Amino acid sequence: MFAVTALTLLVVMALALARAFLGPTLYDRILAVNNFGTKTVLLIAVMDFLAGRPDFLDIAIVYALINFISIIGVLRFFEYAQQKTVEHGE
Amino acid sequence: MNLIGLYNYWIVVTLMMIGFYVVIAHENLIKKLVGLSIFQTSVFFFYISTGKIHGATAPILDPKYDLYSNPLPHVLILTAIVVGIATTALGLALVVRIQESYGSIEEYEIQSQDTQDQMESQLEAYGFRKKHDLSIQNLDE
Amino acid sequence: METLIDIVLLSFLVLTALAVAKMHDLFAVVMLSGIYSLLSASLFLDLDAVDVAFTEASVGAGISTLLFLASLKLVGRYEKRTRYRPMLALGVVLATGTLLIYGTLDMPHFGSPDTPVHQHVAPRYLNDSMAEIGVPNVVTSVLASYRGYDTLGETLVIFTAGIGVTSLLRVSRRTKREEQQRVPADMQQQIILRVVAKWMLPLIMVFALYVQFHGDYGPGGGFQAGVIFAAGVILYTMLYGLSTTQKVFPRKMLELFAALGVLLYGGVGITCLLLGGNFLDYNVLRHDPVHGQHLGILLVELGVGITVASVMIMIFFKFTWRTVKHKYFVK
C-alpha cells in the first residue's frame, strides 16, 4: 500500500517537473518548485515506512522547513530583481 | 538484471558529461558554476552508489538488522557537500567582484577587455600617448 | 520497489540537468537546480545514505539556492547567447563520456555485496564501532572519531572559505551608516508571512539543536545542525532586514565564533595530547574509553556546528550587504 502511494507521488512529481520546464512565467516555476518540494516531503515519509525504518523522519521535517525558506528567498530576491529592471527602464 | 546492474553508473556518467559540457561550452560564469555543481553531484552519486548493498539498510546500528550499507562513502560525501557549498560561495563572491570591475560576467567580454588593456599598456611603453577616446570607460558607456 | 524509485529519480535528474543546460534565464536555472538537489536528496535516501540526504536537503536546497539568488541580483538575470559553435565542446564531451562508459563495463554490479569497496575498512567500522565508540550511528563515529583528522581539515576549509568571502566582499562604513538611517521596510506588505516566520523561527532553532545533539543516535550532526541554524537566521534576515538581524548577530561576534569552533575542535585534540594520548584520540579524556569517546564526539561536533553556522551566516550577510551597497551607490 505504501508502494501505491509512492508511485502516485512519483507521477505527481513528474507533472510538477514538466510544469517547471514549461512554465511560461517565473511564478509558474516557483509554484512548481514549491509543489515539488511538498511532494518530496511526502515521498520521503512514505519511503521511510516502505523501508521499514520510520526513525528517519527528521529528513522530512528538514525538507518542510527548508522548502519554506527557499520559496521565501526566491520571492524576496525576485522582487528585488524586478525593481532593479524597472529602475533601469526608466 | 545485467542491463540494470550498471544503470546507476551510466546515469552518473551522463550527468557528469552534462555538467562538463555546461562548464566548457557556456560563457556565463554563473552558468559555469551551476554546471560545476552538477558535475560535483554526479561524483557524489558515484560514491554513494558504490556503497549501496541490495537488501541492506542505513548504517545506524539496530539489533533488528544485521546487513548495513557501507558507511565510509557516506562520511566522505557528507563533508564534501559542505565543502562544496563553501567553495561555491567563494566562486560566487569572485563572480560578483568580476562583475563590479569589468561590468560583465561573460567570458569573451572579459577577455577582450583584458586584451585591450594589454595593448594600451604596450603602446604606452613604446612612447605613444594613451588615446582617451578609446579607453575602456568610454567604451563601457 | 527501491530499484524502481532509484531508476525513476535518476531519469528525473537527467531531464533536469538537460533543462538546466538549455535555459538562458538564470533565475529559471537556479529554480531548476533547487529541484535538482531535492531530487538528489531523495535519491541519497533511497540509497541508504540518510546522513548525506540530510546534509544535501539543508545545504543544496536551502543555502546554495539562496546564495545563487543573492548573486544573481548583483550580476543580472539573463545569459547572453554564446558566439561560438559548441561542436568542439560536444565532441570532447561525447568522447570522454564514451570512454567513461567503456570503463564502467568492468565494474562490479550496483548493489552487489562482494565489491572490493566493502572488503576492507567498512566491516571493521560496522562490527567494532559499537564496542569501541558506543555510538549507534556509524557515520557519526567514523566522521568524528575514526576519521577525525579529515573532519578537522574540512572544518578548516569552511573557515578559510569564510575568510575568503569576507575579504572579497568588504563593506564600507558609509554603506552601513546609510542603511542604519533607513527604516527597514523590506517585505513590509507580506504581513502574514512575517508573522508566520516569526513563529517558525524558534521552532527552527530548537530543531537545529535537536539535530546537533541527536546526531549520535539518528541522522544528524554538526554540519547539518549548523546549516539549519543558519537557515533560520537567514529567514529572519530576509523578512526583517539586515540591520535588525545584525543587532543580534554583530559581525565581530560571528567572526569570533567561526574561529571559536575550529579552536574547540583543535583544543580537544591538544587536550588528548596533554593527557598522554594521540592527537584526537578521545579514549584518554575520561577513565572509561567509551565515555571519553562520547565526550570527545560531543565537543567536536559542537565545534563543527558553531563554525558552520557562523560561516554560513557570515557569507550570507556579506552577499546581502553587497546588494544594499548597490542600492545606494550604483545610480
Place this chain on the structure above:
Amino acid sequence: MIELLLDILSWVLLLSGSFFCLTGGIGLMRFPEFFSRIHAASLTDTLGASLILMGLMLQAGITITLAKLIMILILSLIAGTTASHAMAKAALKSGMCPLDQVDRSQQPEIKAYKDKS
C-alpha cells in the same frame, strides 16, 4: 480485529490522499494560467498531504514517529499555505491578473489595490 480496522482505514486515507495529490498534479499541468494553477496545486496539496500523513500516523502507533509525523503535518499546514499565499500575492503585485479578471482589472477596488502597491 482492531488492527485490521486500522489497516483498512489507513489504506483508505493513503489512497484518497494519493488521489487528491494526483488531481492537483494534473491541474498544475493542464490549467491555463498561474492563478488557476496555484488554486489547483495548493488546495489539493494541503488536503492530500494531510490525508497521506494521517494514513501514515495510523501505521506508526504511539511512538516518537507519531510525534514527528504530527510535526510534519503542522509544518505543511502552516508553511505550505503561507508560501502559497505569499506567491499569489507577489504575482498579483507584479501585475499578473487572473484570467477571468482581465476585463475587470479597471474596476475601482482592483485598481486602487494596484496603485497602492
